[in-house]
Amino acid sequence: MSIMVPSKTPALITPGRQALDSALHQLGQAAEHLGLDDGLRTMLATPRRSLTVSVPVRREDGRLDVVQGFRVQHNVSRGPAKGGLRFHPSTDLHEVTALAMWMTWKCALAGIPYGGAKGGVAVDPAGLTTRELERVTRRYVSEILPLIGPEKDIPAPDVGTDEQTMAWIMDTYSVSAGYSVPGVVTGKPITLGGSLGRAGATSRGVQIAALSALGRSPEGVTVAVQGFGKVGALAAQYLADAGCKVVAVSDLTGAVYCAGGLDVSRLRTWAAETGGVRGYRHADALSHGDLFELDVDVLIPAALEGAITEANAPRIRARLIVEGANGPTTPEADEILAANGTVVVPDILANAGGVIVSYLEWVQNMQAYSWSSGEVEAKLHDLIENAFSEVKSLAAARGLTLRQAAHVIGVGRVAEAHQMRGLYP
Numbered sequence: 444m445s446i447m448v449p450s451k452t453p454a455l456i457t458p459g460r461q462a463l464d465s466a467l468h469q470l471g472q473a474a475e476h477l478g479l480d481d482g483l484r485t486m487l488a489t490p491r492r493s494l495t496v497s498v499p500v501r502r503e504d505g506r507l508d509v510v511q512g513f514r515v516q517h518n519v520s521r522g523p524a525k526g527g528l529r530f531h532p533s534t535d536l537h538e539v540t541a542l543a544m545w546m547t548w549k550c551a552l553a554g555i556p557y558g559g560a561k562g563g564v565a566v567d568p569a570g571l572t573t574r575e576l577e578r579v580t581r582r583y584v585s586e587i588l589p590l591i592g593p594e595k596d597i598p599a600p601d602v603g604t605d606e607q608t609m610a611w612i613m614d615t616y617s618v619s620a621g622y623s624v625p626g627v628v629t630g631k632p633i634t635l636g637g638s639l640g641r642a643g644a645t646s647r648g649v650q651i652a653a654l655s656a657l658g659r660s661p662e663g664v665t666v667a668v669q670g671f672g673k674v675g676a677l678a679a680q681y682l683a684d685a686g687c688k689v690v691a692v693s694d695l696t697g698a699v700y701c702a703g704g705l706d707v708s709r710l711r712t713w714a715a716e717t718g719g720v721r722g723y724r725h726a727d728a729l730s731h732g733d734l735f736e737l738d739v740d741v742l743i744p745a746a747l748e749g750a751i752t753e754a755n756a757p758r759i760r761a762r763l764i765v766e767g768a769n770g771p772t773t774p775e776a777d778e779i780l781a782a783n784g785t786v787v788v789p790d791i792l793a794n795a796g797g798v799i800v801s802y803l804e805w806v807q808n809m810q811a812y813s814w815s816s817g818e819v820e821a822k823l824h825d826l827i828e829n830a831f832s833e834v835k836s837l838a839a840a841r842g843l844t845l846r847q848a849a850h851v852i853g854v855g856r857v858a859e860a861h862q863m864r865g866l867y868p
């Protein structure tokens with residue numbers, strides 16, 4: 444089946460195409476394991492809806508720019524499409540499709556009643572003023588308006604977007620509806636119906652998954668974190684709070700190392716004040732590449748796709764990798780890591796805390812009710828820990844890696860939903 448075969452022409456392999464190839468490879472392996480027929484495999488390999496839009500944006504100096512925007516709904520068999528919105532200059536339709544597919548398996552694995560979606564706008568948010576960013580957001584939303592809604596497709600923050608972006612989306616949608624519709628997005632500010640615990644949910648999930656995978660006391664466990672942004676910085680904080688020793692972190696500005704353990708909250712303050720970790724005085728500088736090769740117990744890639752490839756995988760010494768990012772490890776790297784005995788807690792499990800609390804936020808919105816942070820946190824713990832133990836048991840029973848087992852469960856649930864619903868007409 445040609446759709447399952449990764450493209451081979453190097454000149455055409457963009458990072459987005461690489462991500463989609465990885466996602467299709469993982470789907471292919473799970474489909475093989477589940478014995479799915481060709482028709483169903485093609486269904487699952489193909490997004491239900493993909494929309495590309497041109498977003499005109501008026502710059503402060505009066506110029507008109509046009510940027511590309513995307514929204515892909517990969518699957519809606521188990522419920523409304525769900526997934527983040529990414530603002531990044533190199534996002535493209537391939538990348539957004541891969542990310543939407545991973546959302547489908549992630550929601551199915553977590554047992555929450557959603558399909559998978561993702562959105563992207565090819566802009567660098569750091570290069571826009573707040574007003575320009577608001578105009579891009581509102582215009583993009585107006586272009587994809589027919590696709591989204593609390594029962595149809597619910598965006599959330601991802602790389603380059605935040606609760607302010609969600610507030611603008613909620614407002615744009617609500618103005619068009621004629622009344623407030625908080626359930627159209629998650630990851631909103633609390634004052635607009637956001638959930639307690641959503642801001643740190645992905646990082647909390649990474650912490651829970653890491654501690655479950657360690658299976659021993661976190662005291663003194665050494666950790667390196669690639670990406671000190673929304674997910675990585677708080678994951679580092681939560682792991683440090685649990686007793687781990689976070690020895691290295693990196694972001695776009697640089698990487699820092701301290702053998703005795705970084706003071707993560709001090710480093711977060713430094714990064715917030717100066718725009719990044721570079722120049723932090725209580726640690727040594729490190730190269731981006733060296734961070735991956737540190738002799739640590741746990742490595743957390745928490746930035747973009749394709750961070751761990753066949754080029755650096757052979758030199759990784761961490762015993763455990765917990766994927767805070769989506770798609771950070773290529774299939775070639777996966778094989779090398781498995782052969783070296785490195786355990787990888789895959790993205791669709793390790794970073795599911797974000798969409799789990801998004802689901803809890805949406806349920807609260809639909810009921811016009813709100814839960815305490817303790818209730819939210821307890822539900823998050825239950826859902827991640829259940830998913831983790833299901834993945835671990837299946838991996839042990841069938842001799843699979845955790846990623847393979849996670850995909851077998853996620854893909855299997857979606858396939859079953861397809862089969863039970865049947866095909867219309």
Ligand code: GLU
Pocket residue numbers: 525526527528597598599600601602629769794795797798799801
């Ligand atoms: N962008 C996050 C993810 O990749 C969260 C998605 C959501 O909450 O809908 O999982």
